[in-house]
Amino acid sequence: MSTLELDLQNRRRTRRINRAVSVTAVDPFQHRRLGVALNVSPSGARLVLTQPCPEVFMMELDAHTKVMARPVWKRPLDRSMVVGVRFEFRCDSEREKVIRFLQRLAA
Numbered sequence: 001m002s003t004l005e006l007d008l009q010n011r012r013r014t015r016r017i018n019r020a021v022s023v024t025a026v027d028p029f030q031h032r033r034l035g036v037a038l039n040v041s042p043s044g045a046r047l048v049l050t051q052p053c054p055e056v057f058m059m060e061l062d063a064h065t066k067v068m069a070r071p072v073w074k075r076p077l078d079r080s081m082v083v084g085v086r087f088e089f090r091c092d093s094e095r096e097k098v099i100r101f102l103q104r105l106a107a
Contacts, residue, residue: 016041017105024060025053025069037061042099044086045069053083065101067094 016039025033025047035049040061047053059069069085076082089095 017102019105021061021105023047025049026058026060027054028057038082040098040102040105042087042095042102044072044084047083047085048077048080049083050080053081056088059085059087061098061101065097067098 018039021037021040023035023037023045025035027033033049033051033053035047037045037047039046045059047059053071053074056068056070058066060066068088068090070088071083072086073084074081087095087098089098
């Protein structure tokens with residue numbers, strides 16, 4: 001295991017919440033995969049998934065916060081995969097829900 005993939009310090013430009021959060025990835029066939037977001041920002045997240053992730057999927061941050069996610073990089077980690085995703089907002093309300101989710105995490 002490389003500590004680089006799990007390191008919470010990095011060069012991203014947007015503020016992120018460095019807290020492990022259980023998430024669910026839902027692929028286009030409605031298959032659900034449990035994972036952990038190591039950190040989340042208004043533009044994306046770093047995830048640990050135990051199953052392969054599709055090229056685009058719905059990410060459920062909580063029961064009220066769902067957003068499309070597209071992997072921008074992937075790295076193997078033992079029996080898992082660390083995946084950096086970029087959020088693809090379909091409307092302003094999705095972006096606002098993610099921001100509210102981050103505010104709840106930071107509180």
